[in-house]
Amino acid sequence: MTTFCxxxxxxxxxxxxxxxxxxxxxxxxxxxxxxxxKRAESSNKRKAGSNSDGDDPEPEVSKKTKQAKESVSTxxxxxxxxxxxxxxxxxLPVKISFPPRAEGTSRIASWNICxxxxxxxxxxxxxxxxxxxxxxxxxxxxxxxxxxxxxxTTRFPYKYWSISEKKTYSGTAILSKHKPLSVNxxxxxxxxxxxxxxxxxxxxxxxxxxxxxxxxxxxxxxxxLDAKKLWNLHFEAYIRNLDKKKPVIWxxxxxxxxxxIDLSNPKTNWNKxxxxxxxxxxxxxxxxxxxxxxxxxxxxxxxxxHPSDHHYTYFSYRFNCRAKxxxxxxxxxxxxxxxxxxxxxxxxxxxxxxxxDHCPIVLEITPAAAS
Numbered sequence: 001m002t003t004f005c006x007x008x009x010x011x012x013x014x015x016x017x018x019x020x021x022x023x024x025x026x027x028x029x030x031x032x033x034x035x036x037x038k039r040a041e042s043s044n045k046r047k048a049g050s051n052s053d054g055d056d057p058e059p060e061v062s063k064k065t066k067q068a069k070e071s072v073s074t075x076x077x078x079x080x081x082x083x084x085x086x087x088x089x090x091x092l093p094v095k096i097s098f099p100p101r102a103e104g105t106s107r108i109a110s111w112n113i114c115x116x117x118x119x120x121x122x123x124x125x126x127x128x129x130x131x132x133x134x135x136x137x138x139x140x141x142x143x144x145x146x147x148x149x150x151x152x153t154t155r156f157p158y159k160y161w162s163i164s165e166k167k168t169y170s171g172t173a174i175l176s177k178h179k180p181l182s183v184n185x186x187x188x189x190x191x192x193x194x195x196x197x198x199x200x201x202x203x204x205x206x207x208x209x210x211x212x213x214x215x216x217x218x219x220x221x222x223x224x225l226d227a228k229k230l231w232n233l234h235f236e237a238y239i240r241n242l243d244k245k246k247p248v249i250w251x252x253x254x255x256x257x258x259x260x261i262d263l264s265n266p267k268t269n270w271n272k273x274x275x276x277x278x279x280x281x282x283x284x285x286x287x288x289x290x291x292x293x294x295x296x297x298x299x300x301x302x303x304x305x306h307p308s309d310h311h312y313t314y315f316s317y318r319f320n321c322r323a324k325x326x327x328x329x330x331x332x333x334x335x336x337x338x339x340x341x342x343x344x345x346x347x348x349x350x351x352x353x354x355x356x357d358h359c360p361i362v363l364e365i366t367p368a369a370a371s
Contacts, residue, residue: 081325082325084264084310084311084312085309086311086312086325086348086350087350090323091122092123092352092354093351096129096351106135106364106366107133107362107363108133108134108137108210108364108365109131109137109349109360109361110136110137110253110333110362111136111137111139111352111356112139112214112253112330112356113138113139113140113355113358115141115168116138116142116171117143118142119355120149122354123355125151127360134176134178135176136176137172137174138171138173138175139171139172139331140170140214141173142170142171143161143163143171144167155177156175156176156177157176158175159176160174160175160203161173162185162197162200164199170199170214172198172200172201174203180204181206182203183202184201184202187231187234188237188238189238191230195231199216200212200235207246208248208339209242209245209247210249211250212251212252213250213251213252214252215235215252216231217274217275218255218274220274224274225277225280228255239298240290240295240296243296243336247335247336248336249333249335249363249365250335251334254284255274256275256281256283256284256330257275258285258303262312263275263276263312264310264326264328275328276328287334288300296338298337299335301332301343301363302333302348302361303332305345311329311348312328313328313330313331313348313361314329315327315357329348331358331359332361333361339365342365343363343365344366345362346361349362
C-alpha cells in the first residue's frame, strides 16, 4: 500500500488565494491548488450516453451520487484525499514538480489527453515541462493534422502521429528525444485499416520496442465488443511476434480494467460496461499469462509494484467522480517479463488532473547494459 506523507501548510502571500500545500520527501508532485475552474468549461464535459468518442466508460453510480451536484471548487479542502487515497483537485496544480529521475534511467510517460487542443488550454505544456520524459505516448489526441507546436518540437525532435480517418476522433502519438530504428503505424493482420488508424504506433529502439495504443472500445451497450475482440486477436499475435525479436514496452490507454481492484464498482459494471467484460479481461489476462506454455509472459508493471492500491487513471467529469474517488485504471504499461527487473519506478501522476479526465502514468527503466 502506498505510504502518504504529511502535508505542510503555508498561507499564501495573497490574502484572497487558497492555502498552499506541499509534500515532504514524497515521490508525488508538489500541489498548489489553482484558482477555481470557470463554469464555461463545462462544455468540455462528456455527455451521458456519448462520452466523447465513446472510448471511456461512464461510472456506475448510486442514485444518491447521481443527484449530487458537481463541484468545480478547488479550495484547500478539495486537496484532501478521496476515499481511495488519491487527490481530488479538478484543475492542474499551479506549480508542478517531480523528483529527479533515477540515475542512468530513461523516463517514459503515457497520457490520454482527451483532445490536444483542449488540453493545451488547460495546462498540458506545464506537465510535459515538469515530467520531461524521454518518450511521451499521447492518446485520444483528436487531431486532424500533425500539430505544429514549437514547445513540443524543441523538446522532442522525433514525433509520430497516427491520425484517425474520422475527424476529431481518437488519435495516438509518440514523441521521442531519441531517434527510433523503425516506425510502424499498422496492426498486421487486421482486416480493417480504417479501424487501426489513430490507434497504434510502434517505435523500435536498440533495447526494446515501444508500442503506444489507444485500444478500441467495446462501446455503449457493448455494441462494438466484436470490434474489440477482433482488435485483441490481432494485437496479441502482434505483440508476441515483436517479443520474439526483442523486449516490448506497451503503453497507452488500454481501455480495460484488468481486475475488480481496477475500478470502483466492479459488481455493477461486470459484463455491462465497456472495459470490464469477460471477453476483455480474459484477452488481457492471456497476454500477461498465455495459456500456451511456450509463449513469453508480460507484466502489468504498475500493478506489480502496487499490488493492493485502488488507484485509477480515469475519473469522469460527471457525478463528482474525482472527489469521490470513483474511477477506472485504464492507462498502464505492460512489459516483457524479462525486462521487469530494469524498471526502477512506475507511478500514476494522480495530481495531474484537469487538463484531461485521465491522469498520466510514468515509468523509469535502465538500459540493458546496466541491468
